[in-house]
Amino acid sequence: MSHMLHSLAYFSRISEPVGPEALQAMVGDILCSARRRNPSIGVTGALLFSGGCFAQVLEGELADVELIFETIQCDPRHKDVIVVHFHPIVARSFPEWSMAFAGIDCGERRAALAADALATPDDIAAAPGGADFVQVLRNLVMRQAELAS
Amino acid sequence: MNDIRSIILPPPTASRARATLDPHMDIDPLTGLMGRRRLMAHLAERLALPGAALGLLLIDLDRFKALNDSLGHQIGDMALCRVAQRLRSSAGRDAMLARISGDGFAVVIKDGAEAAGAADRIIDLIGRPYAVSGHTFTLGASVGIATAPFNGVDAHQLLDAADLALHQAENDGRNRHRRFEPAMQTRAQLRQSLEQDMRAALLIQQTDLRRAMALEQFALYYQPQVCLKTGRLVGFEALMRWHHPTLGMVPPDDFIPLAEEIGLIDLLGVWALRTACRQAALWPGLQVGVNVSPLQLRDGPALVKAVADALLESCLDPECLEIEITESSLMGDVGETLHALRELGVGLALDDFGTGFSSLSRLGSHPFTRIKIDRSFVAALALPQGDAGPQRTGTTAPGWMIRAIAALGTGLGMSTIIEGIETVEQAQLAREVGCTQMQGYLVSRPVPADALPGLIHRWMNQATQDSIR
Known part of the structure; x- marks a missing residue:
């Protein structure tokens, strides 16, 4: 069981509102530490920030996902954590990314993308197994990659 | 005496779920935190220093037992380890942590002024979701704070x-912190002594030892009930009184919740039934009404047996006993019990009608023999004109609500008694709107048993009954 691949997705809210620059720095910092930490334990996933909310998918072996999730939980930079899904998966959705970045609502174009993804978090949460949520995040990650290149 | 109500709170530590944990342990092997003994030694050491100041936070998990029950102890234990980690990261680097009971923790911090902030961080962090062994769940935390030297x-x-403060936090709805206040101690002490006194009085009663002394403390008072049509005395409602040796008369609204909470209500209820039946057997033809707690009603077979025993023991005609049940106790599945009581031949009164969930279907489906209209409706009888009732019908008489309830009673074949009648005018109006009986200060306050013969005698010969006839 603990060696099976699992996927966990959650939403949370930023603890205190910050300006655009501080926000960029904060999200950059979160991504950096995730990318530094995750490869060694084989956890992959994606992160999105939009409208004051974080959305993140973590995938990997059960114990590793739980360990990372617990660390993230204790981060005071966010609050109101809601787990969207937590279940076994057959294959990873973000195999190439230790932590893919699906967007931040600072740039205008990116804002529009992110807003679409999180316009109705309840709908996403209600989707069977959160599959749509992962798909939405995956599409956003692809668009981000295009924008960057 | 109003203060008594405020001390009727659930008992502190005693009832809290304590999983197995050796209080003499130095280190809790599960979480690696200090055990209770080590915590006490640590506190004693720090408090012995000159000018010692610190903050102590006691933390109790909410919903931990439910987690253990639903997902098993193994996951429960893992959750406790996560909680310990979260405590460490929210309490600050200098904090000392201990696990002092199954789901109870303690945190000692240097600066008492930072205790509230630390408590809020702890409550926030412990309240965040957990992912353990493929399950996700949430827990909550209540925190009590005490600071030294204050x-x-x-x-x-x-x-x-800190424990008293924790108890208050849990009582105020959990998931919050409370600081210790001296009033909490006063309340706890008063409550503790009341509880002891009640136990002593009732247990003495039970074993028949020093019975006279116990009877001096607990007594039934009787309030007469009178027929509005004939002015004749029809019976009494038995009302419990506790004459506390030092506090004086404690009203039932204050001590009955306490008795319910500490599990003595059955004892008290059985005593009231037996005493009332014995007493009523001395008044031929008059009924006695005995109140029954919702908790007694929940254990139907025991209540039915207690009523049957009391009737048998006193040789009271079952028709002379009426069991009074409040609307609010009808919430559960009590139909079978009510029917069993009726089969014994006793009357059933629906008490405080109109104050709870006055469900007409319940009224119709249960075998009640009498509706007791709550005293709060009497106010309507004092109004010279209709109380904003259905004026258009031309019924300008006051108390249209009472009229409706009385009509309902008549339709269902039940008598209606109105409580809290204080004036002749109210009695006349109550009769006009169709009530059949009344109870209240107009006839008499509740009186002790030894005043009953005189009261019965006076009432039979007195002019009061003529004035309302």
Whole structure:
């Protein structure tokens, strides 16, 4: 069981509102530490920030996902954590990314993308197994990659 | 005496779920935190220093037992380890942590002024979701705070103070922190002594030892009930009184919740039934009404047996006993019990009608023999004109609500008695709107049993009954 691949997705809210620059720095910092930490334990996933909310998918072996999730939980930079899904998966959705970045609502174009993804978090949460949520995040990650290149 | 109600709170530590944990352990093997004994030693050591100041936080998990029950102890234990980690990261680097009961933790911090902030961080962090062994769940935390030297100068004092504050936090709805206040201690002490006194009085009663002394403390008072049509005395409602040796008369609204909470209500209820039946057997043809707690009603077979025993023992005609049941106790599945009581031949009164969930279907489906209209409706009888009732029908008489309830009673074949009648005018109006009986200060306050013969005699010969006839 603990060696099976699992996927966990959650939403949370930023603890205190910050300006655009501080926000960029904060999200950059979160991504950096995730990318530094995750490869060694084989956890992959994606992160999105939009409208004051974080959305993140973590995938990997059960114990590793739980360990990372617990660390993230204790981060005071966010609050109101809601787990969207937590279940076994057959294959990873973000195999190439230790932590893919699906967007931040600072740039205008990116804002529009992110807003679409999180316009109705309840709908996403209600989707069977959160599959749509992962798909939405995956599409956003692809668009981000295009924008960057 | 109003203060008594405020001390009727659930008991502190005693009832809290305590999983198995050796209080003499130095280190809790599960979480690696200090055990209770080590915590006490640590506190004592720090408090012994000159000018010692610190903050003690006691933390109890909410919903931990439910987690253990639903997902098993193994996951429960893992959750406790996560909680310990979260405590460490929210309490600050200098904090000392201990696990002092199954789901209870303690945190000692240097600066008492930072205790509230630390408590809020702890409550926030412990309340965040957990992912353990493929399951996700949430827990909650309640925190009690005591600071030295303000709330205590030794370890035990401080722990007791924090425990009282924790108890208050749980009582105020959990998931919050409360600081110790001296009033909490006063309340707890008063409550404790009341509880002891009640136990002593009732247990003495039960074993028949020093019975006279116990009877001096608990007594039934009787309030007469009168027929509005004939003015004749029809019976009495038995009302419990507790004459506390030092506090004086404690009204039932204050001590009955306490008895319910500490599990003595059955004892008290059986005593009331037996006493009332014995007493009523001395008044031929008059009924006695005995109140029954919702908790007694929940154990139907025991209640039916207690009623049957009381009737048998006193040789009272079952028709002369009426069991009074409040609307609010009808919430559960009590139909079978009510029917069993009716089969014994006793009357059933629906008490405080109109104050709870007055469900007409319940009224119709249960075998009640009498509706007791709550005293709050009497106010309507004092109004010279209709109380904003259905004026358009031309019924300008006051108390249209009472009229409706009385009509309902008549339709269902039940008598209606109105409580709280204080004036002749109210009695006349109650009769006009169709009530059949009344109870209230107009006839008499509740009186002790030894005043009953005189009261019965006076009422039979007195002019009061003529005035309302």
